[in-house]
Amino acid sequence: MEYLSSGKILIVDLAAGETREEELEDDLISKRIGGIGITTHLLGNYKDQDPIVMGCGLLTGTLYPASDLSIITAKSPVTKTVCHLPVALKAGIEFKYCGFDYLVILGKSANPSMLWIHDGVADLMDASAVWGKDVWQTTDAWRKEMGDDLIQTLVIGNCGERCSDLAQVSVNYWGSGDIWGFGSLFGEKRLKGIAMRGMGLLEVAEAEGFVDHSIKVLSALKQAPWGGKTGITDIVTAMGRQDVSDWMAPMVHRNSSSYNVPYPYSTFLYLDEDPALLKEPEGVEPGIMITSPYVAIAAKDSGMSASEAFKTIRSCLRYGIDPEAAMQISAAEGKKTRGEMEAALDSMSRKDTVGSRPPFSHYCPGHPLFADFGTGKDSGDFEEWWMRRQALAYLFGVDPMFMLMSPEISAQSMMEAVRLGTGVDISEETLNFLVTELCA
């Protein structure tokens, strides 16, 4: 693939300690488009070697609005089914610019290891020095070691090292949409994480046409009904939890966006500084970023004060445990204080079997946000609509949360962007076939 792609797949064999490259065939893109269309295909190709597959969409890292997404696909230890972890913030595009569109991780390493991908080069390196360190310590250590604070990391903490199915793959310092226990898969492979830095360049087939199309979509989005709304607080309000919004609002420092996403839904809370501070704080670690409305809701429902609840969430983020699940389990066990919850992290486990879940992370609410998609459905009847919107996001590389608030980002619009960007004409038949398969 010549456009919007590096045209390469990276295969990493942890047991052998080797990496190799394969060409990404145009024919595969014509049939499977990209994103989870191709990660699921690669997962099937290597199904006997405990694969974890990462990939990006054709639109990831472009000027098409909300094009922030890469995805990790694997068989979840929680559901025993194939599931997809959205990788957003700035990590999704960092992967795309590293020089590989897809990454297949096979086997298990004998010793703690990490994968360092940068500018078309992949290095498997010893990670003994950070094995036992938490998520924040690990990201700090790798950024310092490589001498670049813009390195993006996908990393596990102590929870992943002990192979708990509550373990998340964290993005830099923060929680992710990993409700699948993918962190435990990293732990079983003794893979501490992936560090990424990409300074590549993506050629565009019809550059002016692509940019004009993108600006038209953005112009329409700027008229959208979410204008003026911001952060996790307005999302939880739209979910019927105004109480959560009011409870956490005094701690909000700022709302920021994932790459090129018009709605800023990453909400940074200052726990140890004045949230109104308009200068660089003196403290090195003054707060946390919340990227999931369900984490905010679980924090509120813990019964603790906002300060204590979010300090507990900070401990969860450092430990690399799914903070929503950890708060819910702690509450169910009758733990009422931060100290009780933190003391339980090392032994925390999932008590109940998890029933079937959709393959897409539920950190995105199951209904439209702020917008009217013209579905004509009553509330509570959005499952099919939600699955299709998520599948489209994960196929093309568009932010899955923003997909819930932007009817302007339609399948036709993304297919047109792909046509202009790559010269590949995707038929509606191909797209519908894939979406149906991926939602099954």
Place this chain on the structure above:
Amino acid sequence: MGVRVNALTCTGCMACEMACGYHRDDAFALLSSCIVAYRTREKKDYFGVILKEEDSLVIARPEGMEIRKIGDAGGGGGDSSAKPMLLRESCDLCAGMDGGPMCARFCPVDAISVE
């Protein structure tokens, strides 16, 4: 006339950076853009945008916007990612492109203006 940034409106999405890179390279890349979002102080959530002009650096931070003449003490412009700001080309207001500077056109929250 120059590009100006309101750091308090900016959400740090980097669309401006990519749009500028597109203007330079006719492709998508970040290394050649003359406008860059601060990202290096992630744990502090300290943020802003830095822009290289012909003779100066425009630095938009929560404290306000500052224009430093290149060469003055302290005018090096840290936080500029892998390629130092001073090695980048200066803003040309997207000369030759219709519709004005690409960074302003692609900013989803209208934090960038031309004054």
